[in-house]
Amino acid sequence: MKRFAVVMILLSVSGCANMAGKIATLGEDMLDTAPQTDFEVRYPEWGVVPETRRLDTGSRFSQQRPQSYSDLQSFLRKNGIDYELLPGDHMMVKLKDTIKFHTGSASVSSNSRYWLDIMGSYLATQPGIDIVIDGHSDNTGAPSFNDKLSIQRASEVKKQLVRNQVSMGSIYTRGYGEYVPACSNKTSVGKACNRRVEVRFIVSNN
Template identity: 40%
Template sequence: MKGSTRISMLAAGVALATQGIAEDGMKEADTRHYVAPMFHVLQLDDDRDLSDDGLGGGLIYGRQLSDHWWWETEGAGYTMETGNNAGTDYYQYSLTTGLAYAFGDRRGFTPFVVGQIGGIHNDVVPDDDDGISLHANVGLGAVSGPLFDSGLKLRAEARYMYDDFDGITGTASEDEGGFNDWRFSVGLELPLGRTKTVEVEKIVYETREVEKVVEVTAADSDGDGIPDNRDKCPNTIAGGKVDGDGCLLTNQTITFNNIGFELDSAKITATSRPALERLVKGLKSQTNFNVEIAGHTDSTGSAEYNENLSDRRANAVREYLIEQGISAERLSAQGYGEVVPVASNETASGRAMNRRVEFRVSEQ
């Protein structure tokens, strides 16, 4: 009964500490945390003069501090066989906290080192020798990648355990002080999720106080509607339709009215360079598609002249892209002249819309 009461008190203490840490974590940005129930086997110091090794269990709470550093707090309880059938076994109850360094991001298989310090209560015979002493441990371990959609992982570790207890009558520790044990553990690690970043701005006007909550919006550098932290294809071609990963979809036509040429010429204007540089970045960022560069004109002039002019302009864009390092095998060029208008040639604005370059994207 005594052991059960102390385990309950220990579990309550760990739960309160965990709750306080979680509330404080709401002030952090993008923090991960987890709990890990563990099964322990103790290889005891020979100086304890006990008949067998110990068994126990514990609960670990971990919280991310940076990319590789984690803070862990553990509550644990152990039973140590005395071999005395007429007596009782020894019990230990510990609460420790410390740091773990992960050799990775803990999203897949990740080794780690850990070190903790705290206190341990030794419940021995006679009761007068019971006491709380300094307890420290250090060890190596590893955690697996997620096994299920819940993120459940396997965890295994080995630790050197130092117990500064010297109250057991008749043991070597009475003179030397402390015991040196080893602990081998397996268990499960269950993620608790991530905290949410919220900025709160207080505005004071006369005698009133107003709280304004500002949601932090993730950046979208290429303007394709997919935040940078989820965009697998940065620098997408402007105006193109993309999938959920931010990658350009094939079998679509992208129209450019900002690629211009000198009058009655295939020479690209200087003002068109920014648009062309963006195209180069997009083609280099994603290489799993081909492009037909289609040139179009308005109806000014003869149809034959316009077809020839649009063909020269389309090829001028193709040659520019090749000069910038885009594979010629991915690019083709075709002039369509005035035969595919998108607006009326009767107005100046309509003719301006018809003078355009199109990218017709297709699978390789």
């Protein structure tokens, strides 16, 4: 028992001596060597980034780019569809072009139906892509009416995609009513801008 106690004391003294040596090497003013930025705080070895093995995908958000994304990117470019890659844990592509509607209507225009037919034919062959459809309205009418109208608009776009054999289970619809305007509701042009459906794709990492 005494031998165990002596060993523990020796280890303790040795540890303190080592620590004292380390402190001495830092100099008397530790503020000169303490972390100066959040970056250095995250990497306590005084700002040295630990080496990690990571696949360089070339994405500005450091996301992996599966084959589904490459195919989707090629399709969108081929058809002149403008889009943006959103940041986040999942690869999400948002179409910059929106589907427009007349005041109080949830009917998809003939131009939009043609566009959705092309989109649907492609998406039907891509099981690794989920579709999120967000419906919006301007502020004409009661908020309760606009809530329902925005949901109807999203549902009509979903129906158009399903007609082209897109799986219903891969489509998610949401309605935001008048509460997420893209433009000002003070002008007729702004109201037309807000009567819209936005489409985005979530690409599987598999």
